[in-house]
Amino acid sequence: MCRMFAYKGNSQEELNNLYNALKESARNDTIGSKFGYANHPDGFGYVIYNGQNIYYYRSENPIYEENVKLPEVTGDMYAIFLARKASGKKHMGVMYSHPFMDDYSNNLIYLAHNGSVSEDELKKELNYRYDASDSELALKYISKYGINSDTINNLMKNYTTSSLNLLMLSISKTDKKRSLYYLNYYINKDKHEYSDMYKVHLTHGDAVISSTLRLHGINTDEKVPFGKLMEL
Template sequence: MMCRMFAYVGSSTRELESLYKALRESASNDTRRIKDNKHGDGWGYVIYSGEVIWYYRSRRAIYDENFAVPQVDGKFYAVFHARQASKKETVSSRFSHPFQESNEKELIFLAHNGYVDEEKLKVWLGYQGYTTDSELVTKALAKFGMRPEVMERLREYTVSALNLLILRVDKGSGVGRLYYLNYFKKDPEFYRMYLSQGMEGKAVFSSTLKDYGIDGVPVEEGLRILD
């Protein structure tokens, strides 16, 4: 799967709007790819303010829909994703990102770019249903947590890239936290992610957004917190 995405934490709806517009343009014309340069197989987002969770997934292309940034007061967290599916039979709102899972302690929202061996994930999780690798990665984090040995196994199963944007919301306190992971085995021009710091927030985003006005520096390796 070859997708474009970003995560944002901060207090500026203007900065969120700029990121969204760059994502929409990059999904319509991915300047980092000669072929398959459209990410039109669905899109979605989650925005969490502490008071409200806005959560949306669509099978339509992000550039074929209109989105208005909601009015948010104070600090909020956001994850946006535009999909290019490797399995076209899964083009559906049911398989658009971000995926959502929960356990006893938290809600987990996850967006993924890349491909992880689906059969190995199913064996690990004991899962036999109809799904995608990205949904299975979300289920693994909800079941096993984000311990180093869990992330290492996911990297071991990675075929192309394990680029993750993860929003965790504690059920008890309501505290939100964003994480990102940039790990790839090929095509760094496409899979490398970047970090941007604005006046009122920070963002991690896919490389093509740089070509549509979002400045940033390459992210550091390993699982990191965006805060």
């Protein structure tokens, strides 16, 4: 299971504050510890796009142990960050750190995912024979069928085994148009305190965050709508 956030705005300070909150959430997850997720040590990554540059970084190291200084980004930025807690030891290392990237319909798409979907069922659906994590397969499914309500509803109903908390950045190759999407969906309602995502209205932008970031200076009580694909 993972902690993550998306940000759309123009403030380096706000991005840094979200990043620091994610670090502390990954280091000591007091909400997740109730369900066996005391920390999130299995890699982290981010993508930031401001219309001119794509800053894309993935690491196998814990976010709270690697001293990474974020790039100085100017202008309007669209960003996704994730700190990973692997659900098993099968897919470990930097190759499985989020966010993942793929192409679809003349767009680049980056995806971060908290939760689990069925690898076996998605491999059958996609006729995919290579090694891939469940989150990678979810992205390939979305790349094949598009970012739309039907695709997301099918992923939720037919393939999700725990939760489908998604953050997605889509960038057009032709006109550089960018969109940030988010989804909050989970099966076990007893874990709602951990699984719920929240929207944050900041001075220079907006964000969508995992619940634990609220304990580290990111103040909000606005829950993301459940089971509905939204755009930030």
